Amino acid sequence: MSAKTSQRVAKTLCWVAGLSTLALLFFLLFYVLWRGLPAVNLRFLLSKPESMGRSGGIFPTIVGTLALTLVAIVIAVPAGVGTAIYLTEYTQESTLTRLIRFGTDSLAGVPSIIFGLFGFVFFVITLKMSWSILAGGLTLAMMILPTVVRTSEEAIRAVPHDLRQASFALGATRWQMVTTVVLPGALPGIVTGIVLGIGRSIGETAAVILTAGSSLGLPTSLLSPVRTMAVHFYILAREGISDQAAWGTGAVLVICVLLINVVINWLIGRMVVRR
Amino acid sequence: MFRERLIRYLLLLVAFSALGSLALITLFIFKEGLPLIVKVGLWRFIFGSDWSPSRGSFGILSMIIGSLWVTAGALIFGVPLGVAVAIFTAEFAPPALTAAVRPLIQLLAGIPSVIYGFVGLTVLIPRIQRYLGGPGPSALAGAMVLAVMILPTIVSISEDSIRAVPREYRDGALALGATQWQTIWRVVLPAARSGILTSVILGMGRAIGETMAVIMVVGNALAIPFSPLQSVTTLTSNIGLEMAYATGDHRRALFATGVVLFVIIMALSMSASVMSRGSARR
Numbered sequence: 410m411s412a413k414t415s416q417r418v419a420k421t422l423c424w425v426a427g428l429s430t431l432a433l434l435f436f437l438l439f440y441v442l443w444r445g446l447p448a449v450n451l452r453f454l455l456s457k458p459e460s461m462g463r464s465g466g467i468f469p470t471i472v473g474t475l476a477l478t479l480v481a482i483v484i485a486v487p488a489g490v491g492t493a494i495y496l497t498e499y500t501q502e503s504t505l506t507r508l509i510r511f512g513t514d515s516l517a518g519v520p521s522i523i524f525g526l527f528g529f530v531f532f533v534i535t536l537k538m539s540w541s542i543l544a545g546g547l548t549l550a551m552m553i554l555p556t557v558v559r560t561s562e563e564a565i566r567a568v569p570h571d572l573r574q575a576s577f578a579l580g581a582t583r584w585q586m587v588t589t590v591v592l593p594g595a596l597p598g599i600v601t602g603i604v605l606g607i608g609r610s611i612g613e614t615a616a617v618i619l620t621a622g623s624s625l626g627l628p629t630s631l632l633s634p635v636r637t638m639a640v641h642f643y644i645l646a647r648e649g650i651s652d653q654a655a656w657g658t659g660a661v662l663v664i665c666v667l668l669i670n671v672v673i674n675w676l677i678g679r680m681v682v683r684r
Numbered sequence: 685m686f687r688e689r690l691i692r693y694l695l696l697l698v699a700f701s702a703l704g705s706l707a708l709i710t711l712f713i714f715k716e717g718l719p720l721i722v723k724v725g726l727w728r729f730i731f732g733s734d735w736s737p738s739r740g741s742f743g744i745l746s747m748i749i750g751s752l753w754v755t756a757g758a759l760i761f762g763v764p765l766g767v768a769v770a771i772f773t774a775e776f777a778p779p780a781l782t783a784a785v786r787p788l789i790q791l792l793a794g795i796p797s798v799i800y801g802f803v804g805l806t807v808l809i810p811r812i813q814r815y816l817g818g819p820g821p822s823a824l825a826g827a828m829v830l831a832v833m834i835l836p837t838i839v840s841i842s843e844d845s846i847r848a849v850p851r852e853y854r855d856g857a858l859a860l861g862a863t864q865w866q867t868i869w870r871v872v873l874p875a876a877r878s879g880i881l882t883s884v885i886l887g888m889g890r891a892i893g894e895t896m897a898v899i900m901v902v903g904n905a906l907a908i909p910f911s912p913l914q915s916v917t918t919l920t921s922n923i924g925l926e927m928a929y930a931t932g933d934h935r936r937a938l939f940a941t942g943v944v945l946f947v948i949i950m951a952l953s954m955s956a957s958v959m960s961r962g963s964a965r966r
Contacts, residue, residue, distance in 0.1 A: 416863040423776050426768035427785065430839075433832060434792050437803060491698035499695055511957065512703025518886065518953040519709065519946070520893025522920050526927070526942045527709045530716050551705045558702060584691045612796030615895040615924055639796050643896060646802045659799055666794045674787050 438663060445660025448653050454661070458625055462641060463651045467658055469627045473542070473635030476628060477621060478610040480546025481553055486603055488550075489557025490592075496558075497565045498587055517555035524552050525619035533620055540634040545621025552616060553606035560605065564598020564680070565591055597680045601673055608669040612662065614639045638662055713946055717939035729940060735906055737926070737934035744941055746908045750823065750916035751892055753909055754902065757827025758834055758891040763884055765831070766838030770880075773839070774846040775868055786840075793836035801900030804829040809901060818913030821903030826916070829897050834887035841886065845879020846872060878959050885956040889949055895920040919945045 410418070456466035492513070496506055528548030538544040568591050576586040592599070614637075622634035623644060636644075638658055645655035721729050724742050732743020769789070773782045804825055813820035849872050857867040873880070903915025904925060923938045923945075930938055 412863045412866060416865040419865040419869070420776055423768050423772040426765055427772035427777060430765070430769050430792075430835065431785065431788060434788055437792075437795065437799070440803060440807065441799060488698050488701040491695050492701060495695040495699040499692055509699050509703055512700075512706050514957055515950065515953045516702045516706050516709075518889050518893075518949055518956075519706070520889075520895065520920065520949060522893065522895040522923050523709065523713065523942055523946055523949070526716075526923065526939060527712050529927070530939070531708065531712050535712075551709075554702050554705065582685075582688050584688055608794050612794070612798075614796065614798045615920075619927055639798055642796075642802070643798045646798070646805070647900060655802065659802065662796055662799065666791070666796070670787065670791050670794055673790075 438667070441656065441659050441663045445656035445658070445663075448657030449660055453657055457627075458641075458654075461650055462625070462645050462654050464654070467638065467641060467654075467661070469625055470636050470638045470641040470658070471661075472627060473621070474611055474637040474639070476542045476635060477545045477549055477617065477637055478607055480542060480631070481549035481610045482603060482606060484547065484550035485553045485557050485606060489554050489602065490561045490599060492554075492558045493561035493565055494587055494591070496562055498583065498591065513555045513558050516551070517559075519552075521552065521613055521615040524548050525616040528616060528620035538632065540620065540622030540624070541632045542621060542628055542635055543631045545617050545635070545637075548616050548620045549610045549613060552613065553609050556605050556609065557599075557602045560602030561595065561599045564595035564601070567598065567680075568594035597676045601676045601680075604669055604673050604676070608666060611637075611665050611669075612639055613637075614643050618643070638665075710946070713939060713942050716936060717941075717943035720933060720936040720940045721943065723933075724937075724940075730944065733908060735922075737930065737937065740933060742933075742937040742940070744919065744922075744944065746906055747917050747919045747922050747941065748944070749908050750902070751918040751920070753823040753912065753916055754826035754830055754898065754918055755888060755891045757823060757912065758830035759884065759888060761828060761831035762834045762838060762887060762891075766835050766883070766887070767842050767880060769835070769839045770842035770846055771868060771873075774843045775864070775872070786843075789836050789839050792832070797833065797894060797897040798900070800829050800833055801897035804897065804901040812913070816913055818911070819903060819915055821901055821915050822913045823902060823909055823916045824912040826898050826902040826918070827912070829901050830891045830894060833894060833897060834890050837887045837890055838883045841883035842876070842880045845876040845883075848879065849875040882956050882959045885952050885959065889952040889956070892952075893920060893945065893949055895924045899924050 453466045454471065455468050457468055459465035492509065496509065500506055528544060532538045532544035532547055533540060572590050572594065573586055576590045581589065617637050618640050621637065623636045623640055624634040625636055628635045638661060642655055642658040642662060645651055645658065720742065729742060729744060730748065731745050733745040734741045734743050735746065773785050777785065808828060809820040809825050812818065812822060812825055853871050853875055854867055857871045862870070898918055899921040902918060902921060904917045904921055905915035906917050909916045919941050923941055926934070927938055
């Protein structure tokens, strides 16, 4: 093959790969919305499921999803942002920081089913939390921790160095400098990490089903078992309880994912503009 | 000043949360799983092909092979496609298109795995059955669904490493009269190879560890597969399905399966971090 032909063939193939991936994405989104949206209305969102989810709505699963996500965020964000602050502002590259990074990177690669097994034996059984919002939320917090650490660290590093110097020159202590200069500057990036974490919490199934259970009741406390939307979707779909209700739940999930991505891109856009 | 010191120590403590989590997970998964591996014997556990919890027979060979089939298939479909997309966005696409494509590829990563599973079940499986034969739910279906799921990992890391190749490399090759594609193939890709390999290893980890999507499309038959159209069970799908009701030794055997999975994943994580450190040094 001549150089010119191979150039043309390769370029065409790469275009085909790029465009067909986009086509695949749009197909996925439109297919789920097309199958699911007809079932979604205010009553579907705000009423309780009847006969195992065959009819009725998904309200308790929305509450369950929100509760789990909230617990996960409340725990993972201080831990994750704190780790990022320590790594960037309080220490230099050393064996210790490499060890901490190794832990973060490895945790990011651990499959959700392993988190599920761990959460089950540790939170549910050993700490006697039973299947609950607390056990599920703590498990999710561990899962999203690496995301929060990475995005926060990147955002904090992007804050210009002279701003820190200026703050020190004005007599600020390190912590004052962090809270008045670094964190406000890195806020959009940190929020991006949080929103990514929310996205992961909403879509997670394997870890949640083993730690929060699949009870369809409305939770009354942090120790109540709940069923999230993703788990509800899985059970309806897999056990063939109701395709219509399953796709309806799936459509709500996909809409959440789309909204989250819009927010993230808006935030990233803001960061780029400011720099 | 006391307050500053206190804050420093608190942050140090917090900084260990990820590492501590990893340690706790390792400890508890091994504590639950290892005794059964010892009882059955490592060799018989891994190379035994009979899994009958009711008779106390625990061999996970068919699941290991099932996992290998779907993961290898996912890489066969996903890596060429993902690298091609990365080359497209980094080298060929006009900047405006690249700016639009990047967030869309990331959107692919945000779609919950159960959605991939159910779309695979309703769209892909009937077509596999009609056009290729077999029962439908199969290693092939699992591989195709996983290939899409690992695309974001492969595309984003490969693209970053392609972009990180210095401009002068390209200019040098082009100045010598190479076409754009010769430049990419002979200069850019070799220079970006450690990043691309890292993306493949991380994608592989995702494919091996994925559970819910796989459960929905592979059929979960407990036999050693001989064709990609046969139904398989993977390490993860078996844990995901049987944890719902397992007790006693059966449950411990599922944790033992988790131990095997965990060791594979940690080995992949470590090679990925060695690999990316190699590229950072260059």
